[in-house]
Amino acid sequence: xxxxxxxxxxxxxxxxxSEVTLxxxxxxxxxLLDHRRVLLDVLRDDLxxxxxxxxxxxxxxxxxxxxxxxxxxxxxxxxxxxLDGEEITTVEGLSGDGEEPHALQQAxxxxxxxxxxxxxxxxxxxxxxxxxxxxxxxxxxxxDPATPSGGPMPLDRxxxxxxxxxNLCRCGAYxxxxxAVEDVIR
Numbered sequence: 001x002x003x004x005x006x007x008x009x010x011x012x013x014x015x016x017x018s019e020v021t022l023x024x025x026x027x028x029x030x031x032l033l034d035h036r037r038v039l040l041d042v043l044r045d046d047l048x049x050x051x052x053x054x055x056x057x058x059x060x061x062x063x064x065x066x067x068x069x070x071x072x073x074x075x076x077x078x079x080x081x082x083l084d085g086e087e088i089t090t091v092e093g094l095s096g097d098g099e100e101p102h103a104l105q106q107a108x109x110x111x112x113x114x115x116x117x118x119x120x121x122x123x124x125x126x127x128x129x130x131x132x133x134x135x136x137x138x139x140x141x142x143x144d145p146a147t148p149s150g151g152p153m154p155l156d157r158x159x160x161x162x163x164x165x166x167n168l169c170r171c172g173a174y175x176x177x178x179x180a181v182e183d184v185i186r
Contacts, residue, residue: 020084024049025093033080040064040075043090051091051121055168062167065122065129066090072129074166091121094128104128107180115171123167127181130163131155155185 016035021028024047031046043049043066052075055063059074066075067089094102104124107113114120134153142162143153153159160178169177 018081018084020081022080022083022088023086024088025090026087026096031080035079035081037080038076039066039073039078039080039083039088042080043075043088049090049092052125053118053121055119055122060168061119061122062126063119063122065125065167067125067129070129070132072126072133089125089128091125094124102128103184104180107183108177111176111180111183113173113176113180115169115173119167119169119171123164123169123177126164126167127177127184130160131181131185134159134163155181157182 017032019030020033021030029047033042040052040054043052052066053063055061057076059077064075065072068083069087094105104127108120108124134155137150137153139153140159140162142158157178160181
């Protein structure tokens with residue numbers, strides 16, 4: 001359902017809206033969304049899922065990282081209407097329906113891999129996506145070219161650092177973040 005000539009967010013610009021169903025953390029949410037709205041704003045403002053943070057609004061810091069169909073993405077760059085029917089997982093949904101935190105969430109707590117915590121949800125979602133990429137055999141910039149393709153990629157500290165490089169931590173908790181990821185892959 002598309003509606004044209006609706007009043008835009010500024011009140012004077014015509015906009016377009018569509019009814020979209022987003023599957024967020026395993027639950028469907030049908031929303032009427034302006035075509036210009038990004039996923040991050042829909043998650044935070046419409047669905048009250050505030051784990052994903054608004055850091056830069058330019059896809060440069062990774063604080064807004066979520067998983068879309070298992071792939072890590074910067075939610076500040078994705079138009080929400082393009083995700084109709086897609087499975088979106090936020091940091092709130094990583095543990096599923098269980099009370100226990102996801103293994104990476106627990107490792108971040110155990111390793112004290114955070115200081116202010118602002119980037120932590122994005123770091124954790126990025127790490128979940130990164131581990132899936134490595135298991136699927138996707139090489140990184142620092143993967144040894146002699147590494148056989150098609151199988152899981154080995155993850156040492158340089159690989160983890162490279163694969164997590166799109167997520168910034170202004171507090172400098174990088175060594176402990178790498179430690180936490182290493183704990184999960186052991």
